[in-house]
Amino acid sequence: MSITADQHALHAHGHHKKSFAARWLMSTNHKDIGTLYIIMAFIGGCFGGVLSMIMRQQLMYPHNDIITSGNTWNAIITAHGLIMIFWFVMPALIGGMGNWFVPMMIGAPDMAFPRLNNMSFWFLVAGFVFVMLGLFLGTGTGAGWTLYPPLDNAQYSPGVATDFSLFSLHLAGISSLLGAINFIATILNMRAPGMTMHKMPLFCWAILVTAFLLLLAIPVLAGAVTMLIMDRNFGTSFFEPSGGGDPVLFQHLFWFFGHPEVYIMILPAFGIISHVVSTFSRKPIFGYLGMAYAMVIIGFVGFVVWAHHMFVSAISTDSRVYFEVATLIIAVPTGIKVFSWIATMWGGSIEFKTPMLWALGFIFLFVIGGATGVVLANAGLDQELHNDYFLIAHFHYVLSMGAAFAIFAGFYFWIGKMSGHQYPEFWGKLHFWTFFIGVNLTFFPQHFLGLAGMPRRYPDYADAFAGWNFVSSVGSMVSGVSTLIFFYVLYAVFTSKQKLADNYWGEGATTLEWAVPSPAPHHTFEDVPIIR
Amino acid sequence: MKLRVKSALTLAMLAAASGLWCHAGLAQSAAPDPTAAANHYVDAPFNWQLWFPAAGSPMQAKIDWLMKYVLWIMAGVVGFVTILMGYVMVRYRAGRNPKPSQTTHNTLIEIVWIVVPCLILVAIIVPSIKLIYFEADDSNPYMTVTVTAHQWYWEYKYDSVPGLDYTSYMIPDNEIKPGEIRRLSVDHPLVLPVGKKVRFVITSADVLHGFYLPSLGVQKYAIPGTQLTSWTEIDKPGTYYGQCNQICGLNHDAMPIEIKAVPLADYIAWTKQALTNYAQTAPAAAPAIPRTLLADAAR
Numbered sequence: 108m109s110i111t112a113d114q115h116a117l118h119a120h121g122h123h124k125k126s127f128a129a130r131w132l133m134s135t136n137h138k139d140i141g142t143l144y145i146i147m148a149f150i151g152g153c154f155g156g157v158l159s160m161i162m163r164q165q166l167m168y169p170h171n172d173i174i175t176s177g178n179t180w181n182a183i184i185t186a187h188g189l190i191m192i193f194w195f196v197m198p199a200l201i202g203g204m205g206n207w208f209v210p211m212m213i214g215a216p217d218m219a220f221p222r223l224n225n226m227s228f229w230f231l232v233a234g235f236v237f238v239m240l241g242l243f244l245g246t247g248t249g250a251g252w253t254l255y256p257p258l259d260n261a262q263y264s265p266g267v268a269t270d271f272s273l274f275s276l277h278l279a280g281i282s283s284l285l286g287a288i289n290f291i292a293t294i295l296n297m298r299a300p301g302m303t304m305h306k307m308p309l310f311c312w313a314i315l316v317t318a319f320l321l322l323l324a325i326p327v328l329a330g331a332v333t334m335l336i337m338d339r340n341f342g343t344s345f346f347e348p349s350g351g352g353d354p355v356l357f358q359h360l361f362w363f364f365g366h367p368e369v370y371i372m373i374l375p376a377f378g379i380i381s382h383v384v385s386t387f388s389r390k391p392i393f394g395y396l397g398m399a400y401a402m403v404i405i406g407f408v409g410f411v412v413w414a415h416h417m418f419v420s421a422i423s424t425d426s427r428v429y430f431e432v433a434t435l436i437i438a439v440p441t442g443i444k445v446f447s448w449i450a451t452m453w454g455g456s457i458e459f460k461t462p463m464l465w466a467l468g469f470i471f472l473f474v475i476g477g478a479t480g481v482v483l484a485n486a487g488l489d490q491e492l493h494n495d496y497f498l499i500a501h502f503h504y505v506l507s508m509g510a511a512f513a514i515f516a517g518f519y520f521w522i523g524k525m526s527g528h529q530y531p532e533f534w535g536k537l538h539f540w541t542f543f544i545g546v547n548l549t550f551f552p553q554h555f556l557g558l559a560g561m562p563r564r565y566p567d568y569a570d571a572f573a574g575w576n577f578v579s580s581v582g583s584m585v586s587g588v589s590t591l592i593f594f595y596v597l598y599a600v601f602t603s604k605q606k607l608a609d610n611y612w613g614e615g616a617t618t619l620e621w622a623v624p625s626p627a628p629h630h631t632f633e634d635v636p637i638i639r
Numbered sequence: 640m641k642l643r644v645k646s647a648l649t650l651a652m653l654a655a656a657s658g659l660w661c662h663a664g665l666a667q668s669a670a671p672d673p674t675a676a677a678n679h680y681v682d683a684p685f686n687w688q689l690w691f692p693a694a695g696s697p698m699q700a701k702i703d704w705l706m707k708y709v710l711w712i713m714a715g716v717v718g719f720v721t722i723l724m725g726y727v728m729v730r731y732r733a734g735r736n737p738k739p740s741q742t743t744h745n746t747l748i749e750i751v752w753i754v755v756p757c758l759i760l761v762a763i764i765v766p767s768i769k770l771i772y773f774e775a776d777d778s779n780p781y782m783t784v785t786v787t788a789h790q791w792y793w794e795y796k797y798d799s800v801p802g803l804d805y806t807s808y809m810i811p812d813n814e815i816k817p818g819e820i821r822r823l824s825v826d827h828p829l830v831l832p833v834g835k836k837v838r839f840v841i842t843s844a845d846v847l848h849g850f851y852l853p854s855l856g857v858q859k860y861a862i863p864g865t866q867l868t869s870w871t872e873i874d875k876p877g878t879y880y881g882q883c884n885q886i887c888g889l890n891h892d893a894m895p896i897e898i899k900a901v902p903l904a905d906y907i908a909w910t911k912q913a914l915t916n917y918a919q920t921a922p923a924a925a926p927a928i929p930r931t932l933l934a935d936a937a938r
Contacts, residue, residue: 390739449720
């Protein structure tokens with residue numbers, strides 16, 4: 108028995124070359140799976156981005172005719188939302204960077220369940236095929252990413268497209284759920300000797316909290332989606348008033364998942380930003396314990412605020428008061444994060460490399476998105492602002508500028524470790540500045556549109572909204588050009604011949620991934636690292 | 640003989656009827672439009688607008704006030720963070736501060752940045768909760784309108800005027816006349832008295848819709864099988880606009896709301912006229928499909 112184990116160990120250290128299919132289709136290596144997730148996120152981000160460009164082109168002028176049918180428009184907005192959340196932000200932050208760096212940072216040889224890891228990824232790919240079918244089949248899925256019934260029941264959304272979109276959520280959900288179980292098992296059991304929970308890097312804390320949110324939220328989504336599928340296909344009436352059901356029940360179930368989902372997307376971003384800020388300030392993170400437990404608190408409170416998405420739906424006045432107060436409380440731990448990042452920089456020796464620019468951009472724009480979040484949390488104000496462009500501006504400030512900025516910060520921070528080649532500094536900075544201008548130009552004017560009363564999900568609008576919509580569309584084109592610059596950065600990275608040192612960021616980078624070569628070898632650690 | 644009398648009588652009746660009909664027609668065109676008072680003031684969105692619409696009701700005035708209050712506080716927070724970041728980026732850049740400090744704790748400042756945000760939140764929550772209860776207080780209305788949303792038009796039923804129940808469609812883009820606003824004007828506006836508390840009972844006949852009146856501060860989902868209430872009290876005569884604000888299918892953007900607010904006497908005159916005028920546009924007779932197709936084709 109022990110001989111077999113030794114032979115196996117020898118075999119594993121043999122570094123024999125695997126076939127393409129064995130390495131990439133049947134992968135069990137956390138770095139290879141992480142790479143696959145990042146490729147998925149790249150494809151998802153491109154698709155979702157193209158959809159948003161089409162939407163902004165349509166909205167550039169009132170009475171525009173790029174999209175001639177309301178059904179097509181609704182299918183596009185639905186697919187944009189679903190793809191950006193489930194096939195761009197989540198695979199990039201959790202599946203991609205989480206897989207790559209969580210085992211490395213805690214000194215583990217791999218994830219706890221490597222085959223489960225592979226399965227998580229391929230479920231996600233299958234889900235992507237389904238969501239695309241949901242977009243292209245028939246008139247597409249047109250209920251918005253929130254999928255509120257009765258609009259997506261069999262009567263108002265006949266055809267198989269909506270079923271494909273619903274099943275795509277099942278597939279993405281099981282993918283996330285299995286991934287979450289894997290992360291929890293890995294982080295709780297496989298830390299290197301000496302790596303106590305309170306020494307664990309903040310990115311690992313972020314992924315741990317995220318994994319618990321997924322574990323608790325995804326089953327609720329799965330239940331809601333299953334009930335919708337039953338209503339559509341098997342004659343049940345969970346959400347059918349005529350059969351004793353209630354559409355409001357779906358809203359509760361959806362947002363019980365949907366609000367933690369918001370933190371699922373932003374907590375890993377918090378983790379990345381902490382590492383980048385600390386590295387480029389050449390200072391340890393300020394208030395480490397406060398930072399870690401702020402994320403735990405955000406995760407916990409994130410579960411008890413869901414009905415702030417339903418302030419103008421059927422909830423009682425007293426619940427409106429409760430959900431407003433609970434929501435506002437989240438501002439406190441979020442404030443701890445922001446002030447701790449600034450305190451980390453305070454007294455530091457700051458280098459403005461590309462990842463740091465993205466991190467600073469993240470903090471600044473996330474604070475703006477957080478400020479409008481505090482505005483929207485007021486149930487009394489939400490009665491005016493609910494579902495209008497002020498809301499669209501708010502959540503794109505925390506997602507399109509928050510999560511996406513953190514993804515790019517992580518990309519520029521770790522691409523050397525992942526690929527072995529450094530990005531071109533000039534083009535990275537140009538990418539940052541063009542994207543910064545583009546997204547602000549796109550989303551800041553949308554605050555004004557919302558205040559003026561323009562509702563979301565409109566393919567055509569009153570002529571009075573023309574001015575700011577035009578500015579917003581021009582902004583989206585700037586972001587589009589910026590993305591082309593990013594493609595060039597990718598090209599430059601993968602054609603580069605430059606070799607990188609283990610720790611190419613110098614003394615500020617202190618976590619374990621900087622102790623291994625760049626690119627990180629197939630087996631990260633030849634010996635178990637010991638943390639003092 | 641009998642026949643002649645009968646035909647004469649019929650003729651006379653026909654004449655009388657046609658005369659009456661003509662008279663009614665004349666009266667209709669000659670009588671002043673009871674909603675004319677609403678045309679002098681139009682509270683519609685305008686290009687490059689930066690703020691809420693002019694408040695048309697006490698509710699919107701309160702929302703406007705709280706919005707300014709909260710937004711100024713949050714602008715202060717954003718400004719403070721921006722100043723801190725700007726200072727840090729200039730003062731502690733590598734060129735100016737080559738040796739980083741290694742400070743990672745300061746208990747006092749960590750307590751301050753928990754306590755101060757809590758105090759700010761209390762300052763926001765107190766007036767905010769007052770507004771929630773104000774918005775919810777739909778007691779003792781002067782009248783109630785039951786608003787039923789349909790794909791893709793609104794139906795208004797005046798509970799205090801038996802029989803007054805009509806539908807309101809967007810004017811299709813290709814039928815817009817001067818003075819009307821594309822995508823906001825409707826064929827039969829909702830007519831309400833000014834200075835009177837009007838309760839809305841909002842529901843839907845099919846999918847979810849959103850009854851959204853930005854200039855009056857009203858918004859509620861229209862949910863099938865559920866009745867939600869809201870209310871308004873319009874300050875002055877005028878035309879106010881709203882739109883459907885919950886995705887409801889392919890013509891989601893083609894079911895606006897137009898309100899004509901008129902003095903009470905005009906409103907009463909209008910109800911009498913409307914009872915006869917709208918008798919034929921009762922919901923049952925509404926040509927739902929042709930109009931919606933038109934609206935979609937007009938795009």
